[in-house]
């Protein structure tokens with residue numbers, strides 16, 4: 001079905017009239033998924049490359065529909081008028097406003113429902129994924145869709161509210177369906193030589209990305225040479241890792257992950273709860289394990305030898321006190 005001519009001209013030239021109806025949809029849906037950074041968090045803020053993988057077990061769906069009166073928000077964190085949403089939802093509200101502004105309908109009243117299985121503040125890209133889903137839903141409810149670049153810029157508007165100067169890695173990867181290489185603000189699909197089975201274990205400690213990013217910046221101001229050396233090494237590890245992933249060299253991938261964890265600790269973004277789960281993963285047969293995302297809490301990403309070992313590893317991490325455990329397989333692509 002094509003859009004009819006009474007669809008308003010998009011105020012933002014990069015938006016396109018939605019092709020599924022002739023006017024604002026009664027209920028438009030947006031979706032995004034969780035991501036785990038395989039290697040390169042923090043270094044990516046300083047221009048080094050990173051590799052991230054989708055976590056298919058976790059995702060978010062947002063539905064937006066025109067409201068009769070003042071819009072309401074329905075989510076696990078809050079049910080009530082959008083105008084009175086708590087500070088904790090400031091990023092989501094920024095995403096909604098950015099989408100409404102792009103659609104030229106800044107004062108439109110929408111009811112928005114968010115259903116997310118991605119734990120918040122655990123380094124799994126929850127804020128970017130929720131923003132992506134809300135933006136897609138809000139644009140849809142206003143009768144528009146956006147291309148990838150426009151979506152990225154709108155998600156980044158919200159991410160800036162979350163932690164100042166985001167690299168764009170999260171904004172790119174929560175909409176990606178494959179392992180991605182992120183460099184210079186852009187992503188490319190990474191060739192994957194053979195299936196990689198990861199176990200993600202949640203420390204239960206809230207990750208503090210903004211604080212962790214600020215801590216690295218401060219350390220870099222105080223000891224620039226040492227920090228640059230670590231960032232360079234993380235960058236080289238990511239570059240080599242891309243090769244290891246494309247060859248399906250699990251042992252080398254695991255070694256790179258273990259080294260990255262040490263370097264990240266050195267940058268001041270570790271946490272004893274992360275070390276505890278990294279140690280438990282290693283003792284439980286993981287080929288490598290590291291913190292993933294901003295750090296100072298959040299999750300550990302561990303590479304299992306295969307699917308059967310991932311089951312044992314998950315049990316081991318649960319026994320070690322993980323608040324939650326997920327398994328995600330990155331399928332071989334070549």
Ligand code: PMV
Nearest residue numbers: 041042123125166167293294
């Ligand atoms: O904690 P998360 O999922 O928001 O990941 C943050 C990744 C960082 O590299 C630490 C910051 C960034 O902007 O890339």
